[in-house]
Amino acid sequence: xWRRILAxxxxxxxxxxxxxxxxxxxxxxxxxxLVVFGYAATFDLNHVPFSVLNHDRSAASxxxxxxxxxxxxxxQMGALDSEHGIPELIDGRDAALVLVxxxxxxxxxxxxxxxxxQLVVDGxxxxxxxxxxxxxxxxxxxxxxxxxxxxxxxxxxxxxxxxARYNPPLNSQWFIVPxxxxxxxxxxxxxxxxxxxxxxxxxxxxxxLLVTPMxxxxxxxxxxxxxxxxxxxxxxxxxxAAVWWFGVPLRGGLLPLYLGLLFFVISVTGIGLMISSLAVxxxxxxxxxxxxxxxxxxxxxxxxxxxxxxxxxxxxxxVNPMRYFLVVLRSVFLEGGTVQSLLPQYWPMALIxxxxxLAAGWLFRRRVY
Amino acid sequence: MTTGPAGLTRTTETxxxxxxxxxxxxxxxxxxxxxxxxxxQIGRDPSSIAIAFLLPAILLLIFGYGVxxxxxxxxxxxxxxxxxxxxxxxxxxxxxxxxFRPLPFATIQQADRAMSARLVQGIVWLRAxxxxxxxxxxxxxxxxxNGVDANDARIIEGYVQQIWIxxxxxxxxxxxxxxxxxxxxxxxxxxxxxxxSRDYLVPGLIAIxxxxxxxxxxxxxxxxxxxxxxxxxxxxxxxxxxxxxIAKLVPYFVLGMGGMAGSVAMAVWLFGxxxxxxxxxxxxxxxxxxxxxxxxxxxxxxFARNQFVAGQIAIIxxxxxxxxLSGFLFDIGSMPVPIQLVTHLIAARYxxxxxxxxxxxxxxxxxxxxxMAALAIMAVVFLGAARLTARKRLD
Numbered sequence: 001x002w003r004r005i006l007a008x009x010x011x012x013x014x015x016x017x018x019x020x021x022x023x024x025x026x027x028x029x030x031x032x033x034l035v036v037f038g039y040a041a042t043f044d045l046n047h048v049p050f051s052v053l054n055h056d057r058s059a060a061s062x063x064x065x066x067x068x069x070x071x072x073x074x075x076q077m078g079a080l081d082s083e084h085g086i087p088e089l090i091d092g093r094d095a096a097l098v099l100v101x102x103x104x105x106x107x108x109x110x111x112x113x114x115x116x117x118q119l120v121v122d123g124x125x126x127x128x129x130x131x132x133x134x135x136x137x138x139x140x141x142x143x144x145x146x147x148x149x150x151x152x153x154x155x156x157x158x159x160x161x162x163x164a165r166y167n168p169p170l171n172s173q174w175f176i177v178p179x180x181x182x183x184x185x186x187x188x189x190x191x192x193x194x195x196x197x198x199x200x201x202x203x204x205x206x207x208x209l210l211v212t213p214m215x216x217x218x219x220x221x222x223x224x225x226x227x228x229x230x231x232x233x234x235x236x237x238x239x240x241a242a243v244w245w246f247g248v249p250l251r252g253g254l255l256p257l258y259l260g261l262l263f264f265v266i267s268v269t270g271i272g273l274m275i276s277s278l279a280v281x282x283x284x285x286x287x288x289x290x291x292x293x294x295x296x297x298x299x300x301x302x303x304x305x306x307x308x309x310x311x312x313x314x315x316x317x318x319v320n321p322m323r324y325f326l327v328v329l330r331s332v333f334l335e336g337g338t339v340q341s342l343l344p345q346y347w348p349m350a351l352i353x354x355x356x357x358l359a360a361g362w363l364f365r366r367r368v369y
Numbered sequence: 370m371t372t373g374p375a376g377l378t379r380t381t382e383t384x385x386x387x388x389x390x391x392x393x394x395x396x397x398x399x400x401x402x403x404x405x406x407x408x409x410q411i412g413r414d415p416s417s418i419a420i421a422f423l424l425p426a427i428l429l430l431i432f433g434y435g436v437x438x439x440x441x442x443x444x445x446x447x448x449x450x451x452x453x454x455x456x457x458x459x460x461x462x463x464x465x466x467x468x469f470r471p472l473p474f475a476t477i478q479q480a481d482r483a484m485s486a487r488l489v490q491g492i493v494w495l496r497a498x499x500x501x502x503x504x505x506x507x508x509x510x511x512x513x514x515n516g517v518d519a520n521d522a523r524i525i526e527g528y529v530q531q532i533w534i535x536x537x538x539x540x541x542x543x544x545x546x547x548x549x550x551x552x553x554x555x556x557x558x559x560x561x562x563x564x565x566s567r568d569y570l571v572p573g574l575i576a577i578x579x580x581x582x583x584x585x586x587x588x589x590x591x592x593x594x595x596x597x598x599x600x601x602x603x604x605x606x607x608x609x610x611x612x613x614x615i616a617k618l619v620p621y622f623v624l625g626m627g628g629m630a631g632s633v634a635m636a637v638w639l640f641g642x643x644x645x646x647x648x649x650x651x652x653x654x655x656x657x658x659x660x661x662x663x664x665x666x667x668x669x670x671x672f673a674r675n676q677f678v679a680g681q682i683a684i685i686x687x688x689x690x691x692x693x694l695s696g697f698l699f700d701i702g703s704m705p706v707p708i709q710l711v712t713h714l715i716a717a718r719y720x721x722x723x724x725x726x727x728x729x730x731x732x733x734x735x736x737x738x739x740x741m742a743a744l745a746i747m748a749v750v751f752l753g754a755a756r757l758t759a760r761k762r763l764d
Binding site for chain 1: 416419431434437503504519565680683
């Protein structure tokens, strides 16, 4: 039995790898995407263009502006003379932030009255707006504290001592790059598995497979093992790149990582086989793959936290294997997660894997005979 | 039985007309015939109609509700080692804040374990001597956030900072002291005063969804003709390649614009996103974008000549790049310069900029015109490349 399955596996791998276009598609784009996305998918702000409308023009206000200009998050794009220039700058996206300093800024500072600074922010991208406000608040607060210290004012009664566990520099690359492992592994595995059966059906060779001495289970295994193999290999390459190229710390062991990977790839294979068994044509299989892949990525917590979703959609994410694998990846990479601490992530993936494989087998039996 | 002969007569008529007006009206007649064939093919396989109308509606529904960057009710552990009036004033602000759901813990060790188990996202820690240090000034408030999700962590830190600033200002006012913060910051967020991420994400989502729809609609149509051998049959007719491509483009363009109209209607009436710009600008930019997206699908299709490979390329080349490189979620200005250059190759990038502006800011021509010009160039390049790739040749 195993010899037959191995023969089918070899045939499937050859079918995928012999075709030059298909081979290039499976190897090239994932690697390019890893590098491009690893750098592109960042929530950190760099060089946000800002402008200044300084009505005060004193040493103190210039010092405040210099602090903004000196921060790596901001980059100054000229200065304004009047309020009228602000709409044009913000509308045209030439500046995302305009710092307006009140005419009485220095006088109010000296009199211990609140000296007014206005921040005008482009809210079209609300996340960037929130981050800009956070960065700006920190700069203004630091300036206030230093000014009070230098001018004999009272120190604030309490100060914040903020620290970030697991990712002290709050580098969002450390969050996104482990996520890309799950993203690309899912895409590649699904690509290999979801269209294979539909292709044989359309070409008429699936009937030939059925009249061979192979049992249905053998055929299913032969169809799923190549996807499994390619998925695990692809993930290994990306993990290596994450560690050696992007310098993401790998604090946990390889066992909890690969255990999660195995469950994940098996469940994606099962879902791919389900799509494959339902689709009559390749177009339908492609549509099915898209219909599963796109929501599963968006609702996985890859970029936007699951905790922010409304309760019914949070429940929907429970059937998404990628959701669990992302937790495994980030935990093993950053928190040093262990097999024991990740058990709550393993068993749902194992369950999804078992159910989807059973369902695929059942669907095949019904569609074939 | 009745439609068969009728259809047959009409075809014969068309052919006769084609022969009669070969010099002048022949091309129009051929094109009409091809268009009719494409529309019939779409009508018979409902999967194209599903892609055009059902797919955008379902995706917009799930994503519109599911994708949000607004942290609300974040669970945080509050560790107050010696509770008294001073600490109560501070912790009460967490309970009142819509951003936090504070959970009391007796010791820092317990809170630490809760954070390891991902039960809380952060810890706020007031040590036993907090009140005494408060008199002296500079009492430390320990804030530890889980930094795995750096974006979330930073937003949480920002909220904690706001609470802290408000608290010390209120304390100073109570005691009749000058504010300890000499500067008062006044915020004005334009276009989206409530800083709701849905208003900015939904227009971007429309661009992502239309990228998918556009490519899916056309990625396989030419590859399918090659695979089934009907392309060779078409090649021996007098139909020119340009006519084949136009006939493939027009029906899917109509379908795509229908899907776009449905998405905009959902954005405005279901999600309540304000539409400040004009419908004309929206329609014009959507047409350009769809031409580019459909052109890319046609290019993939005529390059691959094989549905399997066309499907793989469509998945890899459309959704993920549009999702990550379009500026819909990740700020393009913050990416490294080489990656910023790469984003110029993504049609969705221009469409996202147009949609976010048309919806939230209005018809700002300085944003709209350059982006529309870029879309027009991409449409011409993709359609031209598809025309060049789909040569009349047999391998």
